[in-house]
Amino acid sequence: MASLRLAVDAMGGDFGLRSTVPASVLALNENSDLHITLVGDRTAIAEALRSQSYDSSRLDILHAKDSVAMDEKPAVALRQKRESSMAIALGLLRDGDVSAVVSAGNTGALVAMGCIIVERMNNVRRPAMCAPIPSDNGHTYMLDLGANTECVARDLAQFAVMGSALARVIDGRAAPRVGVLNIGAELIKGTPVVREAGDLIAANPHLNYIGFVEGGDIFGDGVDVVVCDGFVGNVALKVSEGVASFIRRRLQAQLSASVMGAVLGMLLKPVLRRMQRANDPRRYNGAVLLGLKGLVVKGHGGSDVQSFLTTLRQAARAVSVDLSRQIAAELAEENPPTPVAQ
Amino acid sequence: MASLRLAVDAMGGDFGLRSTVPASVLALNENSDLHITLVGDRTAIAEALRSQSYDSSRLDILHAKDSVAMDEKPAVALRQKRESSMAIALGLLRDGDVSAVVSAGNTGALVAMGCIIVERMNNVRRPAMCAPIPSDNGHTYMLDLGANTECVARDLAQFAVMGSALARVIDGRAAPRVGVLNIGAELIKGTPVVREAGDLIAANPHLNYIGFVEGGDIFGDGVDVVVCDGFVGNVALKVSEGVASFIRRRLQAQLSASVMGAVLGMLLKPVLRRMQRANDPRRYNGAVLLGLKGLVVKGHGGSDVQSFLTTLRQAARAVSVDLSRQIAAELAEENPPTPVAQ
Numbered sequence: 001m002a003s004l005r006l007a008v009d010a011m012g013g014d015f016g017l018r019s020t021v022p023a024s025v026l027a028l029n030e031n032s033d034l035h036i037t038l039v040g041d042r043t044a045i046a047e048a049l050r051s052q053s054y055d056s057s058r059l060d061i062l063h064a065k066d067s068v069a070m071d072e073k074p075a076v077a078l079r080q081k082r083e084s085s086m087a088i089a090l091g092l093l094r095d096g097d098v099s100a101v102v103s104a105g106n107t108g109a110l111v112a113m114g115c116i117i118v119e120r121m122n123n124v125r126r127p128a129m130c131a132p133i134p135s136d137n138g139h140t141y142m143l144d145l146g147a148n149t150e151c152v153a154r155d156l157a158q159f160a161v162m163g164s165a166l167a168r169v170i171d172g173r174a175a176p177r178v179g180v181l182n183i184g185a186e187l188i189k190g191t192p193v194v195r196e197a198g199d200l201i202a203a204n205p206h207l208n209y210i211g212f213v214e215g216g217d218i219f220g221d222g223v224d225v226v227v228c229d230g231f232v233g234n235v236a237l238k239v240s241e242g243v244a245s246f247i248r249r250r251l252q253a254q255l256s257a258s259v260m261g262a263v264l265g266m267l268l269k270p271v272l273r274r275m276q277r278a279n280d281p282r283r284y285n286g287a288v289l290l291g292l293k294g295l296v297v298k299g300h301g302g303s304d305v306q307s308f309l310t311t312l313r314q315a316a317r318a319v320s321v322d323l324s325r326q327i328a329a330e331l332a333e334e335n336p337p338t339p340v341a342q
Numbered sequence: 343m344a345s346l347r348l349a350v351d352a353m354g355g356d357f358g359l360r361s362t363v364p365a366s367v368l369a370l371n372e373n374s375d376l377h378i379t380l381v382g383d384r385t386a387i388a389e390a391l392r393s394q395s396y397d398s399s400r401l402d403i404l405h406a407k408d409s410v411a412m413d414e415k416p417a418v419a420l421r422q423k424r425e426s427s428m429a430i431a432l433g434l435l436r437d438g439d440v441s442a443v444v445s446a447g448n449t450g451a452l453v454a455m456g457c458i459i460v461e462r463m464n465n466v467r468r469p470a471m472c473a474p475i476p477s478d479n480g481h482t483y484m485l486d487l488g489a490n491t492e493c494v495a496r497d498l499a500q501f502a503v504m505g506s507a508l509a510r511v512i513d514g515r516a517a518p519r520v521g522v523l524n525i526g527a528e529l530i531k532g533t534p535v536v537r538e539a540g541d542l543i544a545a546n547p548h549l550n551y552i553g554f555v556e557g558g559d560i561f562g563d564g565v566d567v568v569v570c571d572g573f574v575g576n577v578a579l580k581v582s583e584g585v586a587s588f589i590r591r592r593l594q595a596q597l598s599a600s601v602m603g604a605v606l607g608m609l610l611k612p613v614l615r616r617m618q619r620a621n622d623p624r625r626y627n628g629a630v631l632l633g634l635k636g637l638v639v640k641g642h643g644g645s646d647v648q649s650f651l652t653t654l655r656q657a658a659r660a661v662s663v664d665l666s667r668q669i670a671a672e673l674a675e676e677n678p679p680t681p682v683a684q
Contacts, residue, residue, distance in 0.1 A: 215580025234525035238557025246561035
């Protein structure tokens, strides 16, 4: 399959080349259909590749003289970083030279550059970051996770379509259950935007809408796709990471408080390691930027080799099921909801 | 101290009298300064008290012929439930017969009735639910947790003043570090409301403002008071509960997957129980409704005896430090920020 070509923003992420290069080599070695273009500083990449063994016919290096810093303002990056590894990788995607871009770089810059370079799908007002969150269900897809702070109801309704398509295409779920994230107190059952989004989604015959869900439901087994604006989604994601690591710290502290605890802790280590690998959102990794004319997959900024490898696998899988085209088809099919004043 | 008088909405919460009555008896028995008025169905309360032993001179029953259901619409409760245990308890507070009301009942109804019956403090546009969230720091106060879905910057700035006063008064922290909950992506560093709230809080010389914090920071040791709107706060709270119980389920599943695991699980039980007691937000319990002219403390709807007892203790503690008056004083002292168009 010649079309399984990924462009990797080799300079992105907190660990840059130290994660992206070894992860790319591992991905190439486990998947003989895969071709990777590493975009970034040619000399540094060559240096990072030196001790690695891989099929060089399936790995290219494309030089980029610049890179986007993790804390750079997206607007500034857009103006000044047209020669960055991120921008050049996205250009490859726009030109059809690769099937997907994978980056662990600056999220805001990736969204902004994605919209300008790769462009939005027809009728998509806002792209959304979507990632699988560990749950009793295996995982629940949640979107948006931070590409948009403020959304109108129509945006949330589009997120529902895109998220549902993702769950269908990636996991083969026939009729993914879609919920709108809301809060419980009756007085204030949601904002007008959330209520209106619920109405729009309920009116879409292509969606299996189950109504409002609460924050805790994300981790249960009652919903497959949870829709929210990017502010709430990002807070929810960071809170879930924060709680998981807080509980880990607490358990550690409890276990090291006594000799018996220390012994228990040693015995428990493999269990905890297994749990952490399976459940920690940080390691679960990989958010898809949905709504662009090409596939952009975002790894966690703090991606280590293993988690960037997971992201590369997710990207390869998404390419192999032609995710981007399938979502475009779903969006085209979508019954346009009655226009509403916003 | 004759003024340590609490009114308990005996009918509120998922378990109603089964939680509120035994917890009230335990509270009376551990604190000889305490006086409790149980408000609710006289016959049912008397029945629930029958097997209990307590100092009857410090316990009254006030009959209420009605109660607010947990799923009742607050607007409906406001109109139709003036004779409910919740409304009558709040009336005792308004009339100065008690120093605080404690209820595990319907949050929305409690907020709505609180505003009408107890009334807001001068200049407070919106009351806020505030609770301590377990953290490396002991706990972090977070508000609003669901009394308001949509807030203007001025509301968030008032929450900051009230939360800071709470941390100072309850925990004796001299200059509580206040943060505004925000998200990381640079493109969209917060909504206009959040950014403006940050500016207002920064301009208040009475507050120790440390800037924006992210969802994960709530559980660390870098911030004492986190301010957000009630929609985001409620989602964050429910997510944190959801993740904690998801991790518990996962650990359980891992431990029951092998004989070795089962043995480990048995040995671990006391550790896990201790952790759960200390860290589970559901058990931590007790949110204060800040911004009313009297002290209203809300227990979790799912409060069992132990957690309702915790809520009663929190209420007694808040009364003993005269929380409500201290917050009113802080609000009066607050430098009114320059008026802004909203």
